[in-house]
Amino acid sequence: MKLPLQLWIGFGLFAFFVLAVLLSFFWTPFDVTVLDISEKLLPPSSRHLLGTDHFGRDMLSMLMVGARTSIAVAIIAVGIGVAAGVPLGLLAAANRGSLLDEIIMRGNDLVFAFPSLVIAILITAVFGPSAVNAILAIGIFNIPVFARVTRGAALSLWTLDYIMAARVAGKRALRISLEHILPNIANVLIVQGTIQFSLGILAEAGLSYVGLGAQPPTPSWGRMLADAQTMIYTTPRLAILPGLAIVLAVLGLNLMGDGLRDFLDPRLRRARQ
Amino acid sequence: MIEIHDLTLDIHGTGILHDVSLTIGAAEVFGLVGESGSGKSMTALAMMRLLPEGARASGQILLNDTNLLALSEAEMCDLRGREIGMIFQEPMTALNPVRTIGDQVAETLLVHGRASRKEALVIAAEKLARVGLPPEDVPLDRYPHELSGGQRQRVSIALAIALRPRLLIADEPTTALDVTTQAQILALLKGLVAEEGMSLLLITHDLAVVAGMADHVAVMQNGKIVEQAPTEQLFTQMKQPYTRQLFEASHHQPDRRVTARSEPLLSVENAQRNYRLPGISLFGKTPVFQAVKDVSFTICKGESLGLVGESGCGKSTLSRAILGLEPLQGGRIVMDGKEVQAGVHMPAELRRKMQVVFQDPYGSFDPRWKVSDLIGEPFHLLEAPPQNREERICEALENVGMPIDCGDRYIHEFSGGQRQRIAIARALVLHPELVILDEAVSALDVSIRAQILDLLADLQARLDLAYLFISHDLNVVKAITDRVLVMKAGEIVEAGTTQQVFDAPQHPYTRTLLKAAPQIPRAWRKEHHA
Numbered sequence: 001m002k003l004p005l006q007l008w009i010g011f012g013l014f015a016f017f018v019l020a021v022l023l024s025f026f027w028t029p030f031d032v033t034v035l036d037i038s039e040k041l042l043p044p045s046s047r048h049l050l051g052t053d054h055f056g057r058d059m060l061s062m063l064m065v066g067a068r069t070s071i072a073v074a075i076i077a078v079g080i081g082v083a084a085g086v087p088l089g090l091l092a093a094a095n096r097g098s099l100l101d102e103i104i105m106r107g108n109d110l111v112f113a114f115p116s117l118v119i120a121i122l123i124t125a126v127f128g129p130s131a132v133n134a135i136l137a138i139g140i141f142n143i144p145v146f147a148r149v150t151r152g153a154a155l156s157l158w159t160l161d162y163i164m165a166a167r168v169a170g171k172r173a174l175r176i177s178l179e180h181i182l183p184n185i186a187n188v189l190i191v192q193g194t195i196q197f198s199l200g201i202l203a204e205a206g207l208s209y210v211g212l213g214a215q216p217p218t219p220s221w222g223r224m225l226a227d228a229q230t231m232i233y234t235t236p237r238l239a240i241l242p243g244l245a246i247v248l249a250v251l252g253l254n255l256m257g258d259g260l261r262d263f264l265d266p267r268l269r270r271a272r273q
Numbered sequence: 274m275i276e277i278h279d280l281t282l283d284i285h286g287t288g289i290l291h292d293v294s295l296t297i298g299a300a301e302v303f304g305l306v307g308e309s310g311s312g313k314s315m316t317a318l319a320m321m322r323l324l325p326e327g328a329r330a331s332g333q334i335l336l337n338d339t340n341l342l343a344l345s346e347a348e349m350c351d352l353r354g355r356e357i358g359m360i361f362q363e364p365m366t367a368l369n370p371v372r373t374i375g376d377q378v379a380e381t382l383l384v385h386g387r388a389s390r391k392e393a394l395v396i397a398a399e400k401l402a403r404v405g406l407p408p409e410d411v412p413l414d415r416y417p418h419e420l421s422g423g424q425r426q427r428v429s430i431a432l433a434i435a436l437r438p439r440l441l442i443a444d445e446p447t448t449a450l451d452v453t454t455q456a457q458i459l460a461l462l463k464g465l466v467a468e469e470g471m472s473l474l475l476i477t478h479d480l481a482v483v484a485g486m487a488d489h490v491a492v493m494q495n496g497k498i499v500e501q502a503p504t505e506q507l508f509t510q511m512k513q514p515y516t517r518q519l520f521e522a523s524h525h526q527p528d529r530r531v532t533a534r535s536e537p538l539l540s541v542e543n544a545q546r547n548y549r550l551p552g553i554s555l556f557g558k559t560p561v562f563q564a565v566k567d568v569s570f571t572i573c574k575g576e577s578l579g580l581v582g583e584s585g586c587g588k589s590t591l592s593r594a595i596l597g598l599e600p601l602q603g604g605r606i607v608m609d610g611k612e613v614q615a616g617v618h619m620p621a622e623l624r625r626k627m628q629v630v631f632q633d634p635y636g637s638f639d640p641r642w643k644v645s646d647l648i649g650e651p652f653h654l655l656e657a658p659p660q661n662r663e664e665r666i667c668e669a670l671e672n673v674g675m676p677i678d679c680g681d682r683y684i685h686e687f688s689g690g691q692r693q694r695i696a697i698a699r700a701l702v703l704h705p706e707l708v709i710l711d712e713a714v715s716a717l718d719v720s721i722r723a724q725i726l727d728l729l730a731d732l733q734a735r736l737d738l739a740y741l742f743i744s745h746d747l748n749v750v751k752a753i754t755d756r757v758l759v760m761k762a763g764e765i766v767e768a769g770t771t772q773q774v775f776d777a778p779q780h781p782y783t784r785t786l787l788k789a790a791p792q793i794p795r796a797w798r799k800e801h802h803a
Contacts, residue, residue, distance in 0.1 A: 161631040162639045165699065167598055169651040170624045172617060183641045 007259025013252025017245075020064045021071055030058035032065050033217050041235055053224075053238055054231065062219045063245055069131060069220040070249065073213070074200030076135045078193055081142020086189065088143070089150025090181060094173035096155060105151070108144035116141040117206060124212035131214040138203045142196050149192045153185040187264030194257035198250040205246050221246050274299045274472055275320070275440055280332040282312075282319055282496075289315050290496045292332075297440065297489075302466055302473045304483030304504065306519070307493035308718040309689075313476045316493075317442045320474075321359060322349045336440070354381050358433030362445040364425035368417040374401065374428045375413025381435040400431040404461060422584075423454035430461065437469060444476045451583035451745060456789035459486055478718065480523050481791035484508060492516045508797040518720065524798075525723035526752050527730035533576035533755050538739050539595065539627075539707055540571040543604030546590050564590040566763040567604070572707065577733060577740040579754035579771065581747060581786070587763040588743050592709050595741070596629055609706070621654045628700035632712035634692035638684040645680030648699045655703075669698040672736070673728060690721035697728070707739045714749055726753055747790045751775055759783045 029049070036056035044051045050059035092104040120137035127133050157163060157180070166176045207213040208222025216223070221242040228238035275297045282290040290312045297303040307313045318324050320334055322341060334341040336356060344352070353359075361367045369377060378400055379393035388396060398408045404427040417425055426446060433441055443462060447455035463486060466473050475486055483490050484504065491501035492515065500513040511517045546565040564587040572578050582588045593599045595606055600615035607613070611623050628651065631637045638647050648666050652658050659665060667677040673694040684692060693713065700708050710729070714722045730753065732738060744750050750757060750771070757774045759767040759782065767780040778784045 161633055161637040164593075164598070164631065165629070165637060166650060168596055168624070168629050170619075170621050170654045171650075175653075180639050184639065 004259045004262050006255045007263055010252045010255030010257070010259055013248055014256055017067050017071065017249050017252070021067045024061075024064040024068055028058075028061035028064050030061045032057055032061045032219055043237075050241055051237060053227070054235075057219075059238070059241055062224060063221070063241060066219040066221045066224060066242065067245065067249070069208075069214045069218060070201050070204050070222075070246075073131060073135050073138065073204040074197050077138035077142055077200045077203075078196050080135070080139030081146045081196060082189070082193065085143040085146025085148075086150045086182075089147040089152075090154055090177040092147065092151045093154035093158060093181070094177055096158065104147065108147050111141065111144045116203070120203070120207055121210070121212060124207065129212040129215060131218070131220075134204055134207045134213045137207070138200050142200070145196060146189070146192065149188060150185060153188045154181045157181050157184055187261070190264065191257050191261040194253050194260060198253035198257070201246065201249050201253070274301075274337065276333075276335045277316070277320070278333040278335070280316065280319060280330060280334060282315060282324070282328060282330045284325060284329075285327040288496060289328075290319070290330075293493075293496070293498055295491055295498065295501060297472050297474060299439075299472055300466060300470045301489060302463070302475055302487045304487030304490040305474060305476045305493060306478065306480060306483055306490060308478060308519075308720065310495075311493040312496040313493050314444055315496075317359070317444055317474065317476055320440075320442065321353060321357060322346075323353075351385070354433075354438065355385050355436045356438050357440045357442060358436070358438040360426070360429050360433050360441070360443045360446045362448050364422050364429060364449060367429050368425060368432075370417050373414045373416055374406075374411075374420070374431075375415075378428065378431050378435055381432055385436060387436060396435065397431070400435050401428070403434075403465075404428075404431045405457075406431070421454075422450055423458060426450060426454075426458055427461070430458075430465070434465060434469065434471070438471060440472045440474065441465070442474045442476070445478070446475075447482070448477070448479075452747070453583065453785060453789040455482075455791070459791070462486070479791065480520060480719075481793050484793040484797070485791050492519065505797065508793060520793075522719040522723040524748070524793075525719075525726060527723075527727045529577075529730045529753070530734045531755065532734055532737060534574050536574045537571045538574045538576075539606070539608050539741075540569075541591075541595065541604070541606050542569050544568045544591065544594060544601050544606060545603035546587070546594055546599065547602045563763055565594065568760075568763070568765055569604075570758055570765065570768065572739050572741060574706065575733070575737050575739055576756065577742060577754045579750035579757040580741060580743045580760060581745065581750050581757060582760035583745060583786075586760045588760050589711060591760075592629070592711050592741065592743055595709065596627060597624065625651075625654045625703050626705050627707040627709065628703065628705040629709040629711060630693070630696045630700050630713040632715050634689040634696065634716060637696050638692065640684060642684070643680065644682055644684060644687075644695060647684065648680070648695065648702055651699065651703045665702060666698075669702040670695075672701055672732065673698045690717055690725065693717060693721075693725055694728070697725075697732070701732070701736065704736070705738070707741065709741045709743065711743045712745070713742075715744060715746060722749070729753060747775075747787065759786070 039056035042052045092101040123137045205222035208220040214220040224242040280293040378397035382393040548562045550560040597619040
């Protein structure tokens with residue numbers, strides 16, 4: 001079967017970053033915690049492929065380790081969203097029209113009503129800035145997104161005859177949700193997952209940029225940007241490189257999400273065959 | 274008036290139509306009959322030049338000596354609606370839901386530059402009155418969702434005839450409608466042909482409909498016209514075996530052995546089912562819709578009971594209550610001596626005794642499950658999965674005449690008729706005593722329907738089943754049931770043996786229903802059977 005081109009490009013970009021992260025656990029060109037002022041602000045060379053920053057740290061190594069923070073924060077934040085949001089959405093759909101449904105959905109509205117970054121700042125301001133708090137802050141805002149998407153997709157399935165057949169077979173709502181509903185809405189969730197993943201990377205970069213994310217010496221793309229801000233006219237490379245990394249990672253994930261949506265939609269798949 | 278010569282059509286290289294030739298005369302009703310996939314709709318779309326992407330047509334479609342296949346798209350746009358109008362099957366989706374009906378009818382006139390906006394609305398009002406929607410009853414500023422299915426189909430017709438086209442194409446115009454509404458719409462179309470002098474191409478799967486409507490009939494199969502003749506000649510002669518086969522299938526009487534005994538199996542006693550309506554006021558009483566009002570009846574062991582009624586009469590609601598999926602607000606349902614409880618309170622051994630087959634062969638199965646798992650799903654009602662699970666699934670497949678090796682395949686690999694067999698297999702796997710067939714053959718082509726009816730009759734005799742056969746199709750109910758209940762607006766208005774009800778209907782509603790159902794004239798049928 002032919003995969004859509006954008007899925008290939010998106011997947012390629014994403015795989016590139018994941019490989020960089022995996023590699024960074026075993027090897028980076030230089031140690032990112034060692035400062036060497038004598039080597040500061042070197043242009044790209046064979047020794048430092050992407051040059052060095054104002055503390056003499058190797059930019060390539062920084063980007064590799066920074067990707068670790070970005071991707072870890074985004075994965076766990078999406079995980080929180082899926083782990084709490086999907087069951088809530090399934091529960092609401094199974095009890096559609098009931099008080100429970102109303103409570104869950106209005107609870108979602110409540111979370112939606114606050115600007116996410118402001119709450120993230122509040123959480124980090126109260127509990128102190130750290131990668132863990134950034135994850136929590138971003139993760140909480142993923143919950144209503146997944147709850148809504150799940151409920152919407154599940155509701156349309158609950159009216160189908162095969163769900164009725166499962167009910168005639170004496171299956172309860174929980175079992176029907178797991179056996180019939182969840183597998184049939186998985187494609188929607190996967191697509192939403194990749195989109196939330198890219199939003200998570202952006203949010204982490206945003207929080208780190210304002211100093212509420214990962215703390216030094218852990219490198220992060222957002223903080224590299226913030227640090228480079230003052231040198232943007234003298235050494236634009238320091239800002240461009242992490243910026244480019246964020247753009248490419250987000251672009252890759254969005255392309256992958258779009259491609260997956262087209263690929264997993266059975267109606268579109270039939271058209272391709 | 275319009276002539277098609279050797280129309281051949283393929284889509285992405287797959288042959289769809291082969292050398293289709295037909296001639297429709299002025300002020301004539303031409304019936305085009307065939308089963309799904311026979312190419313009848315494609316012929317109509319070719320005439321409108323509204324073919325799907327990748328379609329290549331050759332041959333000639335002559336409308337007053339102009340070959341439509343040679344016209345440019347701009348010329349076709351001018352012609353569509355003005356010379357040829359079209360009505361579609363689904364009145365729900367054929368109208369734009371966010372525009373008023375007056376606007377939509379007037380639009381055709383505006384597009385063709387035939388009138389100013391003001392004049393167009395006046396003409397729209399006239400046309401809507403002509404199709405039976407006078408502005409004093411149905412104002413022009415109504416939206417489609419405020420109308421019933423039949424009224425919507427009338428709006429579609431008004432739209433199609435707004436410019437007085439010379440040819441009107443009606444593609445299954447009454448398939449989605451109830452019998453009484455169908456009779457009204459067909460009468461309207463017939464009247465339009467007579468009064469406005471336009472020709473009508475009536476596409477349908479129902480031989481009885483064309484018998485009552487058409488001057489000329491063509492029968493299509495696999496993209497070819499197998500037989501065409503003036504209607505009476507076609508029905509009395511039936512030169513082609515396929516025509517005869519279609520005709521016989523539409524009147525198919527399965528061989529039935531009476532298996533009904535006098536022991537009651539299921540009894541429904543004064544059942545009531547109410548729905549809360551939306552639009553609640555905070556303190557006022559919630560408005561309630563009574564879907565089932567005080568219904569009582571009994572099904573005996575081995576009996577086949579028909580439940581007839583038009584859409585919205587409460588027959589499906591009743592079936593859900595019997596299956597213990599929805600609670601009753603009054604009365605009770607007793608199955609084999611035990612009372613049916615809705616939801617999780619219903620004991621599994623009671624649920625095991627009744628199973629159901631639904632109408633839509635496409636929506637009845639989880640697309641991600643294998644056939645053997647789908648059929649085995651009711652095993653959930655047993656304490657533990659049976660030791661001989663595979664064997665029992667094979668037995669169920671054999672019972673419905675499916676090869677036993679299809680258990681490893683997915684449902685999308687099967688046709689509609691095969692899926693319905695699999696649905697029956699799923700219903701039989703637990704050896705139930707009662708099977709509820711909710712419009713179980715309504716979505717099938719006549720020849721497939723005949724096979725499924727045979728299968729159901731055979732299964733009933735072999736497995737000692739009782740059926741509750743819910744349908745709007747009187748012919749089918751007549752063929753497969755011992756007794757019939759006629760339901761209207763949540764009440765049972767007539768009950769009796771099938772023969773009694775069909776031969777000597779007592780209630781006026783039953784009489785209306787029977788009269789509205791299209792029939793092939795008796796004289797034509799006799800000659801053929803002789």
